[in-house]
Amino acid sequence: MNYTNLSKVAVNALRRNKLRAILTMLGIIIGVASVIAMLAIGQGSKKSIQDQVSSMGSNMIFVMPSQQRMGGVQLGNTNSQSLTVNDVEAIIKECPSITKVSPEVRSSGQAIYSNQNSPTSIYGVGVDYPDIRKVKVKSGRMFTDREVKTSAKVCLLGKTVITNLFGENADPIGLTVRFGRIPLTVIGVLEEKGQNSFGQDQDDIILAPYTTVQKRILAVTYLQTISASAVSEAKSSQAVEELTNVLRTHHKLKEGADNDFDVRTQAELISTLSSISNILTILLGAIAGISLLVGGIGIMNIMYVSVTERTREIGLRMAIGARGLDILMQFLMESIMLSVIGGIIGILLGIGASSVISSVMKWPVVVMPASVVLSFVVCTAIGIFFGWYPARKAASLDPIDALRYE
Amino acid sequence: MKKTIIEVKNLRKEFHVGEVTVRALRGINMEIREGDFVAIMGTSGSGKSTMLNILGCLDKPTSGDYLLDGLSVASLNKNELAALRNNKLGFVFQSYNLLPRTTALENVELPLFYNSKIKAKERKEIALNALEAVGLADRMHHTPNQLSGGQQQRVAIARSLVNDPVVIFADEATGNLDTRTSYEVMSLFQELNAKGKTIVFVTHEPDIARFTTRNVIFRDGHIIREGDVEDRFNAREMLDNMPINTDYE
Numbered sequence: 146m147n148y149t150n151l152s153k154v155a156v157n158a159l160r161r162n163k164l165r166a167i168l169t170m171l172g173i174i175i176g177v178a179s180v181i182a183m184l185a186i187g188q189g190s191k192k193s194i195q196d197q198v199s200s201m202g203s204n205m206i207f208v209m210p211s212q213q214r215m216g217g218v219q220l221g222n223t224n225s226q227s228l229t230v231n232d233v234e235a236i237i238k239e240c241p242s243i244t245k246v247s248p249e250v251r252s253s254g255q256a257i258y259s260n261q262n263s264p265t266s267i268y269g270v271g272v273d274y275p276d277i278r279k280v281k282v283k284s285g286r287m288f289t290d291r292e293v294k295t296s297a298k299v300c301l302l303g304k305t306v307i308t309n310l311f312g313e314n315a316d317p318i319g320l321t322v323r324f325g326r327i328p329l330t331v332i333g334v335l336e337e338k339g340q341n342s343f344g345q346d347q348d349d350i351i352l353a354p355y356t357t358v359q360k361r362i363l364a365v366t367y368l369q370t371i372s373a374s375a376v377s378e379a380k381s382s383q384a385v386e387e388l389t390n391v392l393r394t395h396h397k398l399k400e401g402a403d404n405d406f407d408v409r410t411q412a413e414l415i416s417t418l419s420s421i422s423n424i425l426t427i428l429l430g431a432i433a434g435i436s437l438l439v440g441g442i443g444i445m446n447i448m449y450v451s452v453t454e455r456t457r458e459i460g461l462r463m464a465i466g467a468r469g470l471d472i473l474m475q476f477l478m479e480s481i482m483l484s485v486i487g488g489i490i491g492i493l494l495g496i497g498a499s500s501v502i503s504s505v506m507k508w509p510v511v512v513m514p515a516s517v518v519l520s521f522v523v524c525t526a527i528g529i530f531f532g533w534y535p536a537r538k539a540a541s542l543d544p545i546d547a548l549r550y551e
Numbered sequence: 552m553k554k555t556i557i558e559v560k561n562l563r564k565e566f567h568v569g570e571v572t573v574r575a576l577r578g579i580n581m582e583i584r585e586g587d588f589v590a591i592m593g594t595s596g597s598g599k600s601t602m603l604n605i606l607g608c609l610d611k612p613t614s615g616d617y618l619l620d621g622l623s624v625a626s627l628n629k630n631e632l633a634a635l636r637n638n639k640l641g642f643v644f645q646s647y648n649l650l651p652r653t654t655a656l657e658n659v660e661l662p663l664f665y666n667s668k669i670k671a672k673e674r675k676e677i678a679l680n681a682l683e684a685v686g687l688a689d690r691m692h693h694t695p696n697q698l699s700g701g702q703q704q705r706v707a708i709a710r711s712l713v714n715d716p717v718v719i720f721a722d723e724a725t726g727n728l729d730t731r732t733s734y735e736v737m738s739l740f741q742e743l744n745a746k747g748k749t750i751v752f753v754t755h756e757p758d759i760a761r762f763t764t765r766n767v768i769f770r771d772g773h774i775i776r777e778g779d780v781e782d783r784f785n786a787r788e789m790l791d792n793m794p795i796n797t798d799y800e
Contacts, residue, residue, distance in 0.1 A: 149671070150671075154664065457646075458648075461644075464609060464642050465636065466634065466714075467633060468633040469630075545609050548644065
């Protein structure tokens with residue numbers, strides 16, 4: 146029997162039991178649709194995380210003091226004071242792959258204006274900080290080198306701080322806010338950045354010269370972070386190497402001693418976050434895959450019922466000249482058709498569901514061609530795998546017994 | 552002398568049920584020639600069904616020779632037997648065995664699907680001719696549940712004719728039919744026989760056997776009697792003389 150005949154016979158058999166065929170397909174349809182939709186959601190979240198992270202600056206490098214051990218006790222990294230302004234100057238001078246460097250020192254406290262106050266964080270930074278961190282000044286201006294040197298009492302405010310202290314759409318430039326006891330003149334407003342991928346509000350921020358924060362607010366000499374940007378993304382690993390060497394020399398670390406600082410790059414951050422969303426994708430896909438498996442078992446079940454129900458038909462077909470192989474192929478073809486047609490409908494439904502999810506729930510959704518191809522292949526495989534045993538059972542029937550079967 | 556279609560020599564068939572051996576056929580010798588219309592008769596357990604299974608190449612004998620149209624069947628494997636059934640044999644069963652929800656034409660076409668030499672176009676034409684031969688060309692698009700028992704059996708006969716077989720095997724083909732319809736079916740078989748078809752008809756009803764040309768009677772795995780039918784019934788004549796059934800008017 147050739148394949149045209151075979152598929153004709155299979156289609157006829159399915160047509161004879163339309164409702165049952167559709168219900169059986171439903172298992173596969175739901176399975177495939179959920180696999181496609183789940184993978185699309187997983188991929189969407191991965192892509193949006195990557196986009197967000199790279200919007201923070203793609204060739205960024207952070208240096209933080211590393212955790213220190215003291216008698217076996219891990220001390221938090223904020224306690225360590227290994228980074229200083231000298232390090233910043235050394236990096237600027239001695240690292241050719243690094244273009245911009247900014248020290249960073251943070252403090253949290255209350256920002257106060259007239260009778261309003263708001264808890265916020267003040268970031269003491271250098272003049273290059275906006276370029277490195279992709280922060281833009283919306284109105285007013287950034288502070289200058291001179292203001293950094295003189296520890297000027299100036300600041301730039303983020304949107305959230307302005308809303309909390311002055312109300313929506315207020316223009317605070319020229320006014321004076323207090324951070325703790327220190328009055329700071331507002332010289333600029335920062336452009337909104339929204340939440341970052343950790344859910345932190347990036348607009349709840351006050352920028353001030355790092356000297357001001359170090360001397361006037363915290364009264365410290367160390368830095369919490371050094372941000373730097375490499376010449377290009379490709380050069381970032383070279384930049385990390387140079388930076389590490391420079392800091393080791395300046396910190397007078399002996400050969401073999403551990404670094405007293407940690408260097409992180411944006412690329413590492415992206416890969417860490419991606420691996421989290423990959424786990425999410427796998428998890429969602431696996432749950433959806435289970436429903437696909439259940440759909441496959443449904444096909445197997447129905448094919449067994451079908452073989453039993455059509456025992457006499459099988460006997461007749463054998464009597465009029467069907468070989469075992471013909472019977473095997475007929476039932477295999479039926480189950481493959483069930484799963485493949487179900488799979489195609491499922492793929493369409495999955496793509497449809499993904500676009501509904503993205504438009505109704507505003508979730509980022511990316512349907513990958515690979516997942517479509519994969520589910521199609523899996524469907525065919527399910528048809529063959531779960532159709533095989535019922536088909537074998539049909540093919541191995543004895544024609545005499547099959548003809549007499551009641 | 553007519554050509555010999557079926558030649559059976561010292562045929563034996565044993566079944567093993569647990570530790571018991573059942574001897575269903577105990578040395579059968581038989582010959583069926585072209586154009587014969589043979590009735591195989593016997594009570595249940597006489598071995599006639601086993602005989603039909605072997606003659607129909609659905610089963611293999613334990614020992615003995617079987618030549619079908621000059622071919623030794625014993626040496627063939629399963630697939631060769633299937634091809635043989637497809638090319639040379641026709642089957643008509645007691646319960647018709649038509650595919651449900653499938654039109655008469657498609658049912659008749661069925662054996663041709665398993666013959667790769669026949670193209671899709673020819674298939675329909677051949678099937679239609681076979682339906683015409685049993686007088687049901689106008690019912691070709693009807694499904695079995697839209698046909699009466701007699702019509703269903705005629706579709707089944709058309710299906711057995713479609714591959715132009717050397718011999719048609721009918722297994723209690725009138726068993727499910729009332730007297731009148733049985734006679735109609737027998738009349739059709741007589742017609743086909745008159746055109747030269749060889750038919751082997753298994754039945755346990757003596758009056759049905761009288762429509763055939765030769766009777767072979769089985770008992771306990773032996774042939775106990777064999778002979779030509781002397782006062783043969785003519786189904787067409789009997790139908791014409793039958794009072795018309797008014798039960799359903």
